[in-house]
Amino acid sequence: MSRVLREIIEHTGRERPNDETFVTRQYIANPASIRCTVAIDDEGVAVGFQSLVRAEGGNRYDVPAGWGIIGTHISPRAHRQGVGSALFRSSQEAAEQAGIEKIDAYIGADNASGHRYYEAMGFQTYRVPEGIVQKVYTVG
Numbered sequence: 001m002s003r004v005l006r007e008i009i010e011h012t013g014r015e016r017p018n019d020e021t022f023v024t025r026q027y028i029a030n031p032a033s034i035r036c037t038v039a040i041d042d043e044g045v046a047v048g049f050q051s052l053v054r055a056e057g058g059n060r061y062d063v064p065a066g067w068g069i070i071g072t073h074i075s076p077r078a079h080r081q082g083v084g085s086a087l088f089r090s091s092q093e094a095a096e097q098a099g100i101e102k103i104d105a106y107i108g109a110d111n112a113s114g115h116r117y118y119e120a121m122g123f124q125t126y127r128v129p130e131g132i133v134q135k136v137y138t139v140g
């Protein structure tokens, strides 16, 4: 998963935390996690992952408490092959099982592929803080 994040940084030039400690804390051992789904290739190597966490009061994205917060990270090696769509089917199922009604996606304003992807998944823009677009998906 760290390697996936590093490949995305190399591809986009957008820096972000990527070390194993961060990945473990944020995606694997996060007590607010609802589900983190990892996509692997035929050799068992991770090509991408999607995390869904429950928004807690005062979260840094200003998402209402109780909503889901989604994050999608797919290696450029695997773009436009349906990986993101498959991951979202898993997250959608997890959201339904957890009783989550809305999911927030927090996307850099300049991230055109991120916008197109979340729109294709059914998300709609609801808020535009400086440099960011927040989209929401209604579960069910």
Ligand SMILES: CC(C)(COP(=O)(O)OP(=O)(O)OC[C@H]1O[C@@H](n2cnc3c(N)ncnc32)[C@H](O)[C@@H]1OP(=O)(O)O)[C@@H](O)C(=O)NCCC(=O)NCCS
Residues within 6 Å of the ligand: 008, 071, 072, 073, 074, 075, 078, 079, 080, 081, 082, 083, 084, 085, 086, 106, 107, 108, 111, 112, 113, 114, 115, 116, 117, 118, 120, 121
């Ligand atoms: C955005 C991202 C998640 C898309 O993942 P993906 O596995 O390539 O997505 P899919 O192949 O399942 O594409 C699903 C649909 O999304 C849309 N889409 C995805 N990438 C797109 C792009 N670059 N341009 C236009 N539409 C795009 C299309 O409608 C696509 O359907 P189609 O291929 O049948 O036309 C991936 O590019 C990524 O992880 N990028 C780096 C990190 C990032 O930007 N994360 C999201 C925002 S924080």
